[in-house]
Amino acid sequence: MRIGGRSILHVDMDAFYASIEQLDNPEYKGKPVIVGADPKGGKGRGVVAACSYEARKFGVHSALPISRAWKLCPQGVYVRPRMKRYADVSAQIMEVFRRYTELVEPLSIDEAFLDITGSIALFGVPEQIALSIKQEIRERTGLTASVGLAANKFVAKIASDIKKPDGFMVVQEKDVGAFLRDLPISRLWGVGPKTEHRLHELGFRTIGELAGAEREWLVRSIGSLGEHLYQLSRGHDERAVVPNWEPKSISSETTFDEDTDNRELLLRTILELADHVAERLRNDNYRAGKVTLKLRYSSFSTHTKQHSLDRQIQTGEEIAAVARSLFAQFPLKQKIRLIGVAAGDLHHEGHDPRQLPLFETSSDTKEKLSHTVDEIKEKFGADALRRGSQLL
Numbered sequence: 001m002r003i004g005g006r007s008i009l010h011v012d013m014d015a016f017y018a019s020i021e022q023l024d025n026p027e028y029k030g031k032p033v034i035v036g037a038d039p040k041g042g043k044g045r046g047v048v049a050a051c052s053y054e055a056r057k058f059g060v061h062s063a064l065p066i067s068r069a070w071k072l073c074p075q076g077v078y079v080r081p082r083m084k085r086y087a088d089v090s091a092q093i094m095e096v097f098r099r100y101t102e103l104v105e106p107l108s109i110d111e112a113f114l115d116i117t118g119s120i121a122l123f124g125v126p127e128q129i130a131l132s133i134k135q136e137i138r139e140r141t142g143l144t145a146s147v148g149l150a151a152n153k154f155v156a157k158i159a160s161d162i163k164k165p166d167g168f169m170v171v172q173e174k175d176v177g178a179f180l181r182d183l184p185i186s187r188l189w190g191v192g193p194k195t196e197h198r199l200h201e202l203g204f205r206t207i208g209e210l211a212g213a214e215r216e217w218l219v220r221s222i223g224s225l226g227e228h229l230y231q232l233s234r235g236h237d238e239r240a241v242v243p244n245w246e247p248k249s250i251s252s253e254t255t256f257d258e259d260t261d262n263r264e265l266l267l268r269t270i271l272e273l274a275d276h277v278a279e280r281l282r283n284d285n286y287r288a289g290k291v292t293l294k295l296r297y298s299s300f301s302t303h304t305k306q307h308s309l310d311r312q313i314q315t316g317e318e319i320a321a322v323a324r325s326l327f328a329q330f331p332l333k334q335k336i337r338l339i340g341v342a343a344g345d346l347h348h349e350g351h352d353p354r355q356l357p358l359f360e361t362s363s364d365t366k367e368k369l370s371h372t373v374d375e376i377k378e379k380f381g382a383d384a385l386r387r388g389s390q391l392l
Contacts, residue, residue: 007126008241009114010148010156011133013093014165016110017050017086021079023142028052032076034060037255039070039078045337046255049081053165086110087283089141096136100129105241113153115241127170134168152237155179158187176235181208188232190225198222207233250286251294252276253340259298261335270323273341275316281343287312288343291322295330296338305329312347319343 013019018033032055037046048064058073069076090109097104100123103115116129123129130147137145144166148159151173158180159169171179185191185199185207202221204210210218211233219226231237252273260266270293281288292306305326313319323341 005117006115006151007117007120007129008150008153008156009116009126009130009133010153010160011097011112011114011137012146012157012160012164013110013137014144014146015050015052016089016143017081018052018055019143020082020086020089021077022052024085028077030054032058032060032073034066034069034073034076034078035081036069036078037066038080039066040257042067042070042074044070045257051076083280084283089143092140093137093145096133096140099136100133103241103243105243113156113241130168130170134166150176152235153239153241154189154232154237155235158183173235177208177211180211180233180235181206183207185210185229188229190228190232195222195225247284247286247346249292249342249344249346250277250280250284250288251292251340251342252280253294253338255296255338256336259335259337261332263332266327266336266339267324269339270327270341271316271320273339274320274323277341277343278314278316278319281314281346285348286343286346287314288319289313289345289347290343291319291326292342292344293323293326293330294338294340294342295327295336297334298337299334300337302338303330306344308345313343 017035021033021035022028022031031052033052034048034055035050036048038044044066046066048060048062048066048069050062051060051069055069055073055076058076060069060073060076066078070078086109093110094104094106094112097112097114101114101116101119103118105113107113114133116123116126119129120126123132126149130149134145134147137143146160146164146167148156148161148169148171150156150159150171155171155176159171160167162169180187183206185204186196187207188210191199199205199210199222204213210229213230213233215227215230218230222229254269254273256269277288288309289312290306290308292304294302294304296302307322307326309322313322319341
């Protein structure tokens with residue numbers, strides 16, 4: 001059964017990080033698993049990266065301060081993130097997607113849009129394709145996914161969330177109005193807390209109420225966003241699924257156990273974060289042309305500085321050198337709560353715009369050494385090699 005001119009899937013893994021931890025550790029099954037910083041008995045710093053559905057029943061959610069999570073759920077199983085493991089499972093899932101269509105647009109490590117319109121002749125009706133993808137993901141990874149099927153991205157994404165976990169929902173084009181009508185306006189893309197408050201002031205609380213508004217009046221009331229929200233409220237979304245999605249940046253950050261102005265500790269942390277970023281760049285075959293440093297002071301004010309380079313880099317030393325020069329531009333009038341390093345302006349290997357040198361440079365030698373270190377860690381574990389500065 002066709003659902004319209006296009007057949008779009010939104011596939012979203014269920015509690016991805018936490019589900020992998022429960023898969024790898026059967027004793028965690030049925031328990032509230034919280035992935036993130038060390039709670040340290042309620043005194044930890046940092047935030048929740050992800051949590052299981054069992055933990056969500058206690059009010060725990062991603063981005064929640066880890067100390068608050070501990071207060072809500074002290075009996076939870078708290079584990080540190082294992083990004084390499086999550087990335088490996090994500091790669092398996094993306095392989096499943098691409099068996100059915102080349103039109104795959106990843107939104108993150110655990111969700112993607114798929115345009116299966118051109119796959120129907122080969123794999124059958126859209127509903128069957130969606131169910132086959134769910135089944136194959138379960139067989140290959142042991143994990144469940146929730147899937148929404150609709151004629152556009154916006155409706156498909158909402159549909160995938162309605163019956164989580166392990167859900168599947170099809171929204172026919174003729175049913176879009178009824179499907180959206182009673183949902184809160186916060187479900188509309190582009191509606192954050194401020195916009196939601198403004199729409200409430202104007203008398204709108206559901207998508208159906210907004211769909212009944214006069215278009216020109218809505219644009220006059222909230223500006224250019226009004227046109228966007230008007231179209232979405234009526235289920236209109238013409239955006240294409242864009243394959244070959246590339247990340248805009250790769251970053252790593254840490255929250256200190258105690259706010260600090262210890263310059264030596266801060267510089268050492270920058271190097272450690274730069275190493276993490278560089279390792280991910282090499283694993284995914286990227287080079288970076290821009291480095292960003294992020295600082296959050298004890299007052300919770302957050303500031304960033306960035307620097308664009310005239311060449312592409314890939315080693316921790318090079319990233320750290322730029323980040324440290326940016327750090328020197330920040331005043332240390334307050335102690336630092338959080339620090340982060342990001343690499344942007346990414347170029348995939350094989351599409352590197354830099355001019356290759358005639359002779360090997362010290363930078364090339366460092367890259368070879370970095371790749372050797374990666375291989376050792378892959379074979380013997382992440383802690384097989386560590387910088388001397390990390391042992392202090």
